[in-house]
Amino acid sequence: MSEQKIGYLGPKGTFTKMAVDALFDGGNYISYESIPACLDAVEAGEISTAVVPIENAIEGSVHLTIDYLVHQVKQSIIAELTVPIKQHLLVHPDEQGEKIHKIYSHSHAIAQCHQYLHKRYPEAELEYTASTGKAAEIVADVGRGYAAIGNHLAAEENGLKILDTDIHDYDNNHTRFAVVQKQPQTLKVKDHPVTKHKTTVMVTLPKDYVGALHQVLAAFAWRKMNLSKIESRPMKTGLGNYFFLIDVDQPYDQVLFPGVQAELEALGCQLKVLGTYPSYQIDIPTPVQKV
């Protein structure tokens, strides 16, 4: 079997790359600068597999991934990966305890450490960067007196040391990543427990009518199918036209799902399966503090 080519949302040291390292057991990893570029590469056959953030991401947006999968490319979600977000304060290796006067990071990462920064570095200037990986790159360049917020991989990749660990305000902050392919192939992954098997469907409504969503959910509810997530998203055809993205907590089967589909089509709705896949939950231990 030839080596699997896996694309991910870069640059080096992003949370997406950490997810890739945690999930896969070898392969050829290729970094892409944006979610669309990564999914286009799958479409063009440059890579077999893409890993992109799908919920609660730092570098990316749920909406960007979902919309691109729905509108632009014909690809399936073949696995999902949940990773805890742990933010650390990264400094130059020569840092000697000087006053930190400027802190770089992605706006979401800075927001996640808002209370910590307010308490510990109230006078530091904050500068927003396009990603946490980019922030670490900058600190490696500018030297002492500066810090970046990012993960331990960003520290490793840029030769930074970790001044303070787990500086995020809330625990239980996770990011979900989707693993997508055009033609589902065997995936060589490390030995992780599968927490559950899920199916993501997209339901479009014929028009905006009172109680439509309620009727859609009834089709799942009386079959005792549990839904772990539901989200309405605008169609790109104008305001007020929505589709629904629904995560069902079970694998696709040939009885329940076709039953739901027939019931929804009778109501004038359409149902499209975006993927049926195992869900992996991975723990990333907090690194031992080196300062």
Added chain:
Amino acid sequence: MSEQKIGYLGPKGTFTKMAVDALFDGGNYISYESIPACLDAVEAGEISTAVVPIENAIEGSVHLTIDYLVHQVKQSIIAELTVPIKQHLLVHPDEQGEKIHKIYSHSHAIAQCHQYLHKRYPEAELEYTASTGKAAEIVADVGRGYAAIGNHLAAEENGLKILDTDIHDYDNNHTRFAVVQKQPQTLKVKDHPVTKHKTTVMVTLPKDYVGALHQVLAAFAWRKMNLSKIESRPMKTGLGNYFFLIDVDQPYDQVLFPGVQAELEALGCQLKVLGTYPSYQIDIPTPVQKV
């Protein structure tokens, strides 16, 4: 009446600032570097009103705004503003038709113009910035041969000229902004038509049980209350615990809403009103091309 102090997600030339200019009829405008900083300023009484993106934003994240309103501050949404997203290609005023070799913008803006860039500037290097406003600032500094993607306000604020208008791949791409206050006060706004009046509620479920959401929606459906948006969001108490954010297409009243609340509480759910407010829809005309 003293002048109203309005905070917004900056820097200069963002889509949020464009929304502020379109909505308000005078006031003291203050730019904040992040959504939490802007909402904290309301909490501290530095400003009376904040304007932050709440859906489909370029610079910000829905989730960041929603989570902060739900978990961190006690503020109400008192108005909503829908603005079309129109992206233009901005260049230095001295640009003479040289080859554009590098294009700067926020990753979402670049993603929104993905097909245009692929067709017209396949060889240009793309560099991601923290906001579209920042991208325009950089191009004003670096000079000819570079371009930024942003709105017409970013061009004005940074003295750039618009090389190409409406370069986004899809029309009907809108951003919703929330206007929030701690103590609802009178708002001096320009004369805009109110398209509808909405109420946003947050519903928490006692635990993850089959069909829970279906029962919640039934309480709205049999009262013929139309829902224009629904989204499940994780509570910060661990994976699998969700709350629902629901937009109801009518103003809060003393009959239907208390009825829904009583019905949901009987099911073990809790309902919290995040705001009842007018929804303004604003058109931003495409600027006349100046090159």
